Amino acid sequence: MYRKKMRGMYISKKALKNQFDPSKFPRETYLLCKLRWGESDRSWIHWVKNYSDNYHAEVYFLEKIFRMKPYTNVNCSITWYLSWSPCVNCCYEILDFLERHKNVKIDIHVARLYFKDSEGTHRGLKKLARSTQVKINVMNMEGKFSCALWDRERYCWYFCCRWKIQPKDFKRNYLPGQHPQVVYLLYEIRWRNGSIWRNWFSNNRNQHAEVNFLENCFSDVPPAPCSITWFLSTSPCGKCSRRILEFLRTHRNVTLEIYAAKLFRHQDMRNRQGLCNLVMNGVSIRIMNLADYSYCWKRFVAYQHGEDDYWPQNFAAYIFLNWRELGHIFLGLPPLLPY
Numbered sequence: 001m002y003r004k005k006m007r008g009m010y011i012s013k014k015a016l017k018n019q020f021d022p023s024k025f026p027r028e029t030y031l032l033c034k035l036r037w038g039e040s041d042r043s044w045i046h047w048v049k050n051y052s053d054n055y056h057a058e059v060y061f062l063e064k065i066f067r068m069k070p071y072t073n074v075n076c077s078i079t080w081y082l083s084w085s086p087c088v089n090c091c092y093e094i095l096d097f098l099e100r101h102k103n104v105k106i107d108i109h110v111a112r113l114y115f116k117d118s119e120g121t122h123r124g125l126k127k128l129a130r131s132t133q134v135k136i137n138v139m140n141m142e143g144k145f146s147c148a149l150w151d152r153e154r155y156c157w158y159f160c161c162r163w164k165i166q167p168k169d170f171k172r173n174y175l176p177g178q179h180p181q182v183v184y185l186l187y188e189i190r191w192r193n194g195s196i197w198r199n200w201f202s203n204n205r206n207q208h209a210e211v212n213f214l215e216n217c218f219s220d221v222p223p224a225p226c227s228i229t230w231f232l233s234t235s236p237c238g239k240c241s242r243r244i245l246e247f248l249r250t251h252r253n254v255t256l257e258i259y260a261a262k263l264f265r266h267q268d269m270r271n272r273q274g275l276c277n278l279v280m281n282g283v284s285i286r287i288m289n290l291a292d293y294s295y296c297w298k299r300f301v302a303y304q305h306g307e308d309d310y311w312p313q314n315f316a317a318y319i320f321l322n323w324r325e326l327g328h329i330f331l332g333l334p335p336l337l338p339y
């Protein structure tokens with residue numbers, strides 16, 4: 001039914017990383033495809049790239065790879081991961097194709113936009129997006145890498161967990177009763193279009209993790225409405241709290257939610273005041289509970305097979321203490337915990 005000889009099912013991890021890393025600008029376009037007929041739970045995977053300038057990957061796929069089944073009463077769902085968004089011609093080719101194949105739907109995820117300033121491209125993409133047979137999105141950026149997260153389906157073109165943090169680093173730094181040198185900030189940015197970016201920062205010699213986030217993460221991101229969640233190994237210090245408020249003042253359409261594993265030098269009035277100011281300005285601050293640990297583990301940690309969950313029951317007492325102390329901070333009461 002399908003010709004497999006042009007390209008195989010699998011692509012090397014190296015090629016994937018180079019082609020789908022949105023900070024790079026490769027010359028080729030890669031198209032990774034998953035295709036499913038009807039309600040079947042079996043899907044077929046394949047990948048192609050553009051064939052010189054004349055044959056773009058999208059058209060190549062639709063014309064040379066895709067084979068219609070003889071019956072048209074069964075729906076066909078196609079998912080594409082494209083390293084570049086379709087050019088204007090391809091947009092129209094895709095629409096033409098869908099016009100001829102009403103039972104096909106295409107869910108397109110792109111790693112980066114091709115000719116993003118061209119009017120023509122905009123028009124083409126808008127038309128695509130308006131089609132009821134198409135969904136088009138920028139890939140969920142798992143940090144710098146666009147992660148297709150297909151490992152569970154044991155597909156080779158899984159983008160490795162390189163961006164994630166090591167289990168031992170997570171465990172060590174998110175202990176609620178100790179204060180290691182390194183502070184971690186795991187973040188999620190939820191955009192209006194439903195895409196979620198996840199990655200993490202830590203502090204370095206010059207800057208706290210929070211400042212690293214504010215300076216690096218939003219420097220080249222358009223000020224679109226979004227909600228940010230941080231999972232911090234330690235709550236923000238007084239200085240960082242001020243920086244956060246400055247940032248929120250200049251980014252009115254951004255909301256921030258902070259989960260902290262423990263409080264940073266909670267005896268210091270400046271830190272207490274900082275947290276109060278954050279809360280008074282609409283930032284939500286909570287102490288991480290066991291479910292939050294489990295959540296972070298599943299999404300941010302490069303855990304090994306068989307370590308699918310992390311539910312550190314023995315943290316419960318510390319979580320409770322930190323939670324009570326945070327309550328005291330918000331109420332303007334003196335410190336409870338001696339350390």
Ligand SMILES: [Zn+2]
Binds near residue numbers: 057058088091
């Ligand atoms: Zn094209």
Ligand SMILES: [Zn+2]
Binds near residue numbers: 208209236237238239
């Ligand atoms: Zn700080």
